[in-house]
Amino acid sequence: MRxxxxxPPPVPRGAFEPRIVAFFCNWCTYxxxxxxxxSRMKYAPNVRVVRLMCSGRVDPQFVLDAFAxxxxxxxxxxxxxxxxxxxxxxYKTLRRYHLLKRVLREMGIEEDRFRLEWISAAExxxxxxxxxxxxxxxxxxxxxxxxxxxxxxxxxxxV
Amino acid sequence: MSGKPKVAFYWCSxxxxxxxxxxxxxxxxxxxxxxxxxxxxxxxxxxxxxDIEAMPDGSITATFLNGAIRTNxxxxxxxxxxxxxxxxxxxxxxxxxxxxxxxxNLFDRESILKTVYFESPSTVNPENVLxxxxxxxxxxxxxxxxxxxxxxxxxxxxxxxxxxxxCPPMPRILGAALKTLLSGDLPPKGAVLAPDYALxxxxxxxxxxxxxxxxxxxxxxxxxxxxxxxxxxAQGLVCMGPATRAGCEAVCVQGNMPCTGCCGSTGxxxxxxxxxxxxxxxxxxGKEDAEIDHVLDTIPDPVGTFYRYGLPGxxxxxxxxxxxxxxx
Numbered sequence: 001m002r003x004x005x006x007x008p009p010p011v012p013r014g015a016f017e018p019r020i021v022a023f024f025c026n027w028c029t030y031x032x033x034x035x036x037x038x039s040r041m042k043y044a045p046n047v048r049v050v051r052l053m054c055s056g057r058v059d060p061q062f063v064l065d066a067f068a069x070x071x072x073x074x075x076x077x078x079x080x081x082x083x084x085x086x087x088x089x090x091y092k093t094l095r096r097y098h099l100l101k102r103v104l105r106e107m108g109i110e111e112d113r114f115r116l117e118w119i120s121a122a123e124x125x126x127x128x129x130x131x132x133x134x135x136x137x138x139x140x141x142x143x144x145x146x147x148x149x150x151x152x153x154x155x156x157x158x159v
Numbered sequence: 160m161s162g163k164p165k166v167a168f169y170w171c172s173x174x175x176x177x178x179x180x181x182x183x184x185x186x187x188x189x190x191x192x193x194x195x196x197x198x199x200x201x202x203x204x205x206x207x208x209x210d211i212e213a214m215p216d217g218s219i220t221a222t223f224l225n226g227a228i229r230t231n232x233x234x235x236x237x238x239x240x241x242x243x244x245x246x247x248x249x250x251x252x253x254x255x256x257x258x259x260x261x262x263x264n265l266f267d268r269e270s271i272l273k274t275v276y277f278e279s280p281s282t283v284n285p286e287n288v289l290x291x292x293x294x295x296x297x298x299x300x301x302x303x304x305x306x307x308x309x310x311x312x313x314x315x316x317x318x319x320x321x322x323x324x325x326c327p328p329m330p331r332i333l334g335a336a337l338k339t340l341l342s343g344d345l346p347p348k349g350a351v352l353a354p355d356y357a358l359x360x361x362x363x364x365x366x367x368x369x370x371x372x373x374x375x376x377x378x379x380x381x382x383x384x385x386x387x388x389x390x391x392x393a394q395g396l397v398c399m400g401p402a403t404r405a406g407c408e409a410v411c412v413q414g415n416m417p418c419t420g421c422c423g424s425t426g427x428x429x430x431x432x433x434x435x436x437x438x439x440x441x442x443x444x445g446k447e448d449a450e451i452d453h454v455l456d457t458i459p460d461p462v463g464t465f466y467r468y469g470l471p472g473x474x475x476x477x478x479x480x481x482x483x484x485x486x487x
Binding site: 059060061063064065067068081091092094095096098099100102103106107108109144146156 | 265307308309428429430432433434436437439440441443445446448451452455458461462465473474475476477478479480
């Protein structure tokens with residue numbers, strides 16, 4: 001049951017391109033990404049965006065699962081404090097983010113791989129800057145390589 | 160040989176508490192002994208590995224294997240018992256989730272051996288001897304199992320049919336599991352043989368759990384006089400109840416101590432630690448970074464607290480082996 005099959009997409013040969021999973025809330029950050037698109041802004045193509053109703057919907061399991069399945073970084077985007085469509089969702093996100101950061105540090109995952117940003121629907125440029133900055137920082141860190149490590153773990157017991 | 164169903168018990172990386180559970184069946188153990196034939200139980204009866212090897216494949220009705228897998232000898236025994244058993248049960252938190260020995264996944268093999276054989280204050284080892292897997296002395300060959308880098312749950316090594324949760328499992332849970340197996344009316348494969356709802360549901364303090372809760376300081380049990388009636392979370396204690404499977408009847412809470420999560424998560428959750436993290440963090444008082452950090456400082460060991468029994472079975476499974484990598 002718990003033996004989940006890990007079959008990540010193959011890492012392309014050549015230069016390392018960070019794979020970043022982004023969880024954006026429907027009301028603010030996702031609209032900022034939409035605005036960046038309609039404004040024809042260019043930013044690093046390394047983020048895979050998952051649209052959620054609220055950043056408060058980001059279960060810490062999603063973040064850990066993303067890392068376990070091969071993400072090099074995870075970005076959460078929500079509404080500015082006080083602006084949450086559901087009043088308190090982003091404050092819950094902020095608290096979970098701080099506690100999860102502590103867990104990730106203990107598990108040997110660098111701080112720059114996990115990031116929380118408040119980006120309103122109007123702040124397309126802020127989104128561009130945040131994504132580009134995160135991609136560069138993760139690129140400098142190199143691949144997280146958790147997935148091959150899991151395979152290595154498996155090899156240790158293959159008779 | 161009798162026609163009774165054959166049952167085996169075995170232990171791997173564990174403390175022996177799960178074996179205690181079998182004995183704690185008390186008088187009921189006589190009914191068990193009458194209903195089944197115990198073919199292997201190294202902690203109590205004198206059977207050898209070759210006795211198991213001599214049995215036909217699949218001839219053991221059910222094997223209860225406790226303990227995590229961390230040496231190649233444990234792995235071999237797990238594979239052997241898998242082959243000889245019709246049903247294999249992960250018995251107890253260590254084989255189910257990794258257990259307390261699974262916290263070794265915060266370290267690697269080398270640092271563990273270094274601490275144990277060279278650095279711990281009680282170690283006297285002037286010749287810097289480390290265990291070897293093979294050693295020859297005066298023509299005698301001595302072998303020891305090899306120690307893995309990573310502690311594993313049983314199902315990360317062999318196929319597992321059912322799980323009996325708990326550290327150790329409650330005798331009542333084991334009794335019910337045995338009864339289920341003997342009835343022939345088997346639950347779906349992969350089932351955890353305990354109720355599939357959170358511990359809070361059966362907690363005697365359930366009615367005192369507040370609807371709204373805001374925690375300004377987490378407390379450790381030794382830091383306060385714990386009220387015996389009130390919800391432990393409401394008293395600021397880290398109680399794993401909301402993220403833990405029921406079945407133990409909240410024995411720890413009845414002993415006035417918070418739940419530490421030994422029964423693992425309910426069936427809809429994949430990572431118990433992430434779930435309790437989510438629950439506790441959302442209760443933290445404060446809306447500013449500094450305020451929140453101040454409250455979180457009162458949880459000194461988040462991984463050891465949230466993943467006390469479940470690190471090997473969690474999404475991340477272990478601390479990253481390679482640490483910080485140079486850019487490529």
